[in-house]
Amino acid sequence: MGAESSSSFKSSALSDNVDWIGPSTSHRSPVKKSRMALVLFNKCVGMRISRINSKRKSRSISRDIRRSFRELISSWSSAELNAFCTEMESGWAVKELGDLANLSRPSSSILAEDLLAALNNHIATDCVVLFKGCQYLAHETILCARSGYFSALKQSTSMLQSGIHCFNFPDESVTQELFLASLHYIYSGQFPPHLSPCEKQSLECLLQRLDCVSDLEERFINFDFEKNGDCVLIFTTNTGHSLPNKKCSVVPDYEVRCSSAIIAARSSFLRSLIIRKKQLNEPLEIVIDEHLIPRIYAQVILHAIYTDRLDLSKILDGCQVSANSLNEVQAIASGRRQSTPLRHAIEIFHIAVFLNLDKLAQLCEDVLIAEMSLDTVIGLWLWSSEVGGSQYIKKQCVSFLRAEFSRICSSHLLFELDEDLLRECLSSDFVQCSEVEILEALICWGENELLKRMEEREPNLVANTTHSISRRGVRRSELNDQELKLILANLLPLVRMDYILPPFHQSLNSAYKRGLLDILPNSDLSGRKYPDSRSPDINPDAHWFDNTVPRRHSCGPRILLPYINEAKAQLRRLCGSGADVLSPFSSNENANSIEFPRLRIVNGSALEVANESLYFQIEAKVAKILRSDGLVKKAFACGCNYHSTQAIEQVVLRIMRQMNIDENSIRILFPKTVGKKGGIYAPKHYSSQPTLGFSSVWPDCGIRPSSSQSDYDNDSYEYLPDVVCLDPST
Incomplete structure (x- = not known):
């Protein structure tokens, strides 16, 4: 179990030698230089290069793209800049949602919570507490670990005929509510919520007598469960899995004592084993195959069970091996074992899922996210895509790739991405990379894939040998552009050609000349022809902000943070340094009193409705977020139908994931509009409409200045959702 069993990691093509990751210049034949020349180079030039590289990593797009965007908006009016900033801010709010x-x-x-559940449900109880002649089932180890009184009383208490200890409560003059409240605090470390201030004061005095005043996790950290535990975990490799004819050395078993009450409360899997052994009056000994759970993680898992903390320093195989994250993932991919946090977290995650330790599994996911970098993200994505991998980590990998795609375009990591992952990344509006960089990266990726195919078909033509994979002898003119176009057929449509800066970039022109891109029609999405003054080919910046210009693509510009900052800076220059750069578009009073339509959560199939109260619970949570979340109000501020719809979808997704409901069961229905008679223009596709309202769909969302509509407005489109269906059949 764990990283070693991962098929994707085993089949990865990464080599044991990591030197190939270096730049191509490092593989050239060394040039002899004098010692003095090297010293001068390192002193005078090396520091400057390091500074340049560090600054380059901090920028999401290049300086040339920034300069081109500044030139694009230099002639815009303050109203146009205001509209553009408002929509971009709205889109960025959708990204945050x-x-x-x-x-x-x-x-x-x-x-x-688990300890309280064990107390209330009498899970694996092994002692009783006597209070006013009544017996209350409890757990001896928990009482002794939390209370000094019960720990001292354990030495002198007698055992019942059933073999369990019987503890007398020290003060029977208190009420039963106060007695139960003391047990509640012993097990949870918190006062019951229903206590009055007077009762809390009485409970504090009672807890002083019980010597139970410290924090729950702190007391468990300092308590010696191995000495006072009643259950023995036996880790063994001698389980008969080895081949009968193969001689192997017998590894001594490793035993560790623990509390049966606490591990039964935390793990449903171990709980069933402990309850069965108690029912059969068998010794509390659990034999664990080390092929499933290695002994080196025993103390880590038990410590997490007792404290809800993941401490990798408790691993039994000694000190950690110092290694960078790249070597770490490559060690996992090539099957080599290496003691590093990334591999340990993956191993422990599989163990936690096997033992039904949900909290420990989430702690491992947090470690994996903290270790995520450009060097490790692909290995983590491959692992998370497997059966048994973490879908949560997979989402974080995709988000990381979108945020760092500009750096990925200029690194070796680009060639490790497969087509499906590229499609998933580039289909988002929030990829932090310019369109021209995306185009260049896709062509470079496609040429690399084409070379791979050429090597598989005719290795001698590529490298003059059947074994070498060197590609220095291949020229771009020797590549088949038609085959390259087929390789990129599903990726190039994701590039938003109308938003490439500068509009007639040499990379774009080169792609057209090579036949990789088809010439876009001079018409909008509905097929209507553009007049010359409105064509993006003639006026390439009009569609950035002009709401009367229909789109040739179903998507608008990507929401790039540098674009927002540059537009705001230009708007400040026009309005004055002390002026508020955003007008009432995003800060009007109506935005604080948006009245959203009530979402109706229903079951859209003919199957039996599971729990109707669950649907009402989803409705209430979604409605509360829509009315109170500032990001939702910010997403609705520009009046763009596309952003508003996306904001609602992200809120619903958040609720469904928090409630552990299959998100594929969500189906959003859109009511039809009656056309332009209502004065509403809300296209289904992405559209910059900062000056157009849709008050009949979303009342009081915000007041917009009136503007004349273009002749290109579509007559009827679908509107924002007012019904969210849970459809298990989809």
Whole structure:
């Protein structure tokens, strides 16, 4: 179990030698230089290059693209810049809502909740507490670990005929509610919520007598469960899995004592084993095959069970091996074992899923996200895509790639991405990379894929040998552009050609000359011809902000943070440094009193409705977020139908993931409009409409200045959702 069993990692083509990751210049034949020349180079030039590289990593797009965008908006009026900034800010709010949805996952029970559940449901109880002649089932180890009184009383208490200890409560003059409240605090470390201030004061005095005043996790950290535990975990490799004719050395078993009550409360898998052994009066000994759970993780897992903390320093195989994250993922991919946090977290994640330790699994996911970098993201994505991998980590990998795509375009990591992952990344509006860089990266990726195919078909033509994979002898003119176009057939449509800066970039012209791109028609999405003054080919910047210009693509410009900053800076220059750069578009009073239509969550299939109260619960949570979340109001500020719809979808996704409901069951229905008679223009596709309202669909969303409509307005389109269906059949 763990990283070693991962088929994607084993089949990865990464070599054991990591030197190939270096730039191509490092593989050239060394040039002899004098010692003095090297010293001068390192002193005078090396520092400058390092600074340039560090600054380049901090920029999401190049300086040339920034300069081209500044030239694009230099002639815009303040109203046009205001509209553009408002829409971009609205789109960025949608991105943040999407990030919140991707970070959402089902909540896992914490230590206090599991212990309280064990007390209330009498799970694996092994002692009783006597109070006013009544017996209350409890757990001896928990009482002794939390209370100094019960720990001292354990030495002198007698055992019942059933073989369990019987503890007398020290003060029977208190009420039963206060007695139960003391047990609640012992197990959870928190006061019951229904207590009055007077009762809390009485409970504090009672807890002083019980010597139970410290924090729950802190007391468990300092308590010696191995000495006071009643259950023995036996880790063994001698389980008969080895071949009968193969001689192997017998590895001594490793035994560790633990509390049966706590591990039964935290793990449903271990709980069933412990309850069965108690029912059969068998010794509490659990034999664990080390092929499933290695002994080196025993203390880490038990510590996480007791404290809800993941401490990798408790691994039994000694000190950690110092290695960078790149060597780490390559070690996993090539099957080599290497003691590093990334591999340990993957191993422990599989163990946690096997033992039904949800909190520990989420702690491992947090470690993997913290270790995510350009060097490790592909290995993590391959692992998370497997059966048994973490879908939560997979979402974080895609989000990371979108945020760092500009750096990926100029690194070796580009050639490790497969087509499906590229499509998933580039289909987003929030890829932090310019369109021309995306185009250049896709062509470079496609040429690399074409070379791979040429090597497989005719290796001698590529490298003059059947074994070498060197590609220095291949020229771009020797590549088949038609085959390259077929390789990129599903990727090049994701490039938003009308938003390439500068509009007639040499890379774009080169792609047209090579036949990789088809010439776009001089018509909009509905097939209507553009007049010359409105064609993006003649006036390539009109569609950036002009709402009367229909789109040739179903998507608008990507929401890039550098674009927002540059537009704001230009708007400040026009309005004055002290002026508010955003007009009432995004800060009007109506935006704070948006009245959203009530979402109706229904079951859209003929199957039996599981729990109707669940649907009402989803409705209430979605409606609360839509009315109170500032990001939702910000997403609705520009009046763009596309952003508003996306904002609602991300809110619903967040709720579904938090409640652990299959998100594929969501189906959003759109009511039809009656056309332009209502004065509403809300196209289904992405559209910049900062000056157009849709108050009949979303009342009081914001007041917009009136503007004349273009003759290109479509007559009827679908509107924002007012019904969200849970359809298990989809």
